Amino acid sequence: MPTKTAAQRRALAKVSYDAFLAGCPSRQLLDRISDKWVALVLAALGGSGAPRSMRYSELSRQLAGVSQKMLTQTLRSLERDGLVTRTVTPTVPVTVAYQLTDLGLSLQDVMRRIKEWAEANMDEVLASRDEYDTRVA
Amino acid sequence: MPTKTAAQRRALAKVSYDAFLAGCPSRQLLDRISDKWVALVLAALGGSGAPRSMRYSELSRQLAGVSQKMLTQTLRSLERDGLVTRTVTPTVPVTVAYQLTDLGLSLQDVMRRIKEWAEANMDEVLASRDEYDTRVA
């Protein structure tokens, strides 16, 4: 059996990822990205229309109520996974800008829709909850 | 100021939902649906191609490693939010079937893409993590 190229091995591996399987890495990746803060950070960096570079404090302001810990943690995770870049400009005080990579942009396309879905269907969900609660009660 | 109809009030309220705001109900809804198990349950019920009705045990088998607690909890939440229906057939033993509502189907369209994104980009993310870890280390 001949040695395969990296591209060949990737192609083979790719079809085998299945988040329905407990041990599959994609299950863990799904868990990471299925996150409120991930959705909101990506949506913020995606901007309305064109993606934009944002500073830490800008993000902190836009994601109302996010703690520094969660924001930093989320950004680090996104950076490590190759979804955002972190650029430090050595001004005084230091300036840090975040922006989506191409990979991040592709995920943002998907995640934005979830946020939009939640906003668009809030009333229907609220109505359903009312109905459910009275029915069960 | 004249009294508004329910539809008018909904139309007004709808545009005001903004998940970036901490107190907004859509923030909490976003948090609920941004969940691994929600994504997987919806993907399972969405089927490959056509949506299908599934029994509890079928779901349990397809979502490898899910605990009964989490599956039941997730299904209840989805039912309450009007995303799935739960149908009990009084056989012995009892048969319970779950299937997507129209609302659930619309969310499934979105959520399925997340699962697919995770599976499709796993290699790239893995590579990015390797690079990040060696860079930091």
Added chain:
DNA sequence: CAGGATCCCGCTAGATACTG
């Protein structure tokens, strides 16, 4: 400004046992 480091509470998710 953009975090790092700690402390600590609460709730969640898993494991286990039981039931109509």
Added chain:
DNA sequence: CAGTATCTAGCGGGATCCTG
């Protein structure tokens, strides 16, 4: 089969304090 009930360990996540 399709759950409910209970217990607990663990950790997610907020609050707080500190720093280059």
